[in-house]
Amino acid sequence: MTITIDQAAPVGTTSTRLTRPAPGPTLLSAREVTKSYAVGRRRAEILHGVSLGVAAGEMCAVMGPSGSGKSTLLYCLAGLEQPTTGSIDLLGRNLATVSRGELARLRRSEVGFVFQSYNLVPTLSVGENVALPWRLRRLLPPRDAIREAMATLGIESLARSLPISLSGGEQQRVALARVLAQSPRVVFADEPTGALDTTTGHVVLDQLAAIAADPQRAVLIVTHDPNVAARCDRVMFMRDGRLERQLSTPSAADVALVMAELSDGSTSSRS
Incomplete structure (x- = not known):
């Protein structure tokens, strides 16, 4: 069986689909x-x-x-x-x-989490929040992976900003960047x-x-x-x-x- 997901269209619409293997x-x-x-x-x-x-x-x-x-x-x-x-x-x-x-x-x-409440640490910068899983494991955060995750979501320029200064959408992107970098x-x-x-x-x-x-x-x-x-x-x-x-x-x-x-x-x- 072939399973497809829409990678390009806005939510609720259809367009060219990428095919991927069965689960x-x-x-x-x-x-x-x-x-x-x-x-x-x-x-x-x-x-x-x-x-x-x-x-x-x-x-x-x-x-x-x-x-x-x-x-x-x-x-x-x-x-x-x-x-x-x-x-x-x-x-x-x-x-x-x-x-x-x-x-x-x-x-x-x-295991990664993306919740509606974002779960960001307010006293840490965007970059520090993305790197948090490694800090909690007492590991050196992989700078390239963190930078790539933030760039993918368009928040690389916000690396030194605090969550309180971000919009809800930007905070959700930070939470997702943390997951992407963690893999x-x-x-x-x-x-x-x-x-x-x-x-x-x-x-x-x-x-x-x-x-x-x-x-x-x-x-x-x-x-x-x-x-x-x-x-x-x-x-x-x-x-x-x-x-x-x-x-x-x-x-x-x-x-x-x-x-x-x-x-x-x-x-x-x-x-």
């Missing part, structure tokens, strides 16, 4: 994952037995109505939260059995274009798609935007803490239709 080995998997929280004397059940896999060379999206559990699922998959039951394997490691130190090292070296094997993105203008959102999606085009890497995105999901190879839909359906290489219209069905409580067949 490779599984880099991320979840088996019967549940998650609940104590709320007073009762427990709020957020995830109900979620199972999924993301392979090398894939960019996948998770969508669902508000409160469906998609962000909670992403945090569990990334090791930022522990599931109540079930198992998660990330890059061949069972997250339930690794130490906190090993998990921290894994996130600093082989992680798995990237988690939570609403990466949610607060961005169309042009900046297009740049972010292009770079996430380029990461996933590498046959050794994968990207998992949580999004509410059908146009973002349509850029992905596969879209998994959640409702009430369960995976309800998935689509491969869908159009934005396909995604919007399923989302409408899930939001109004309609029952649709799995695919």
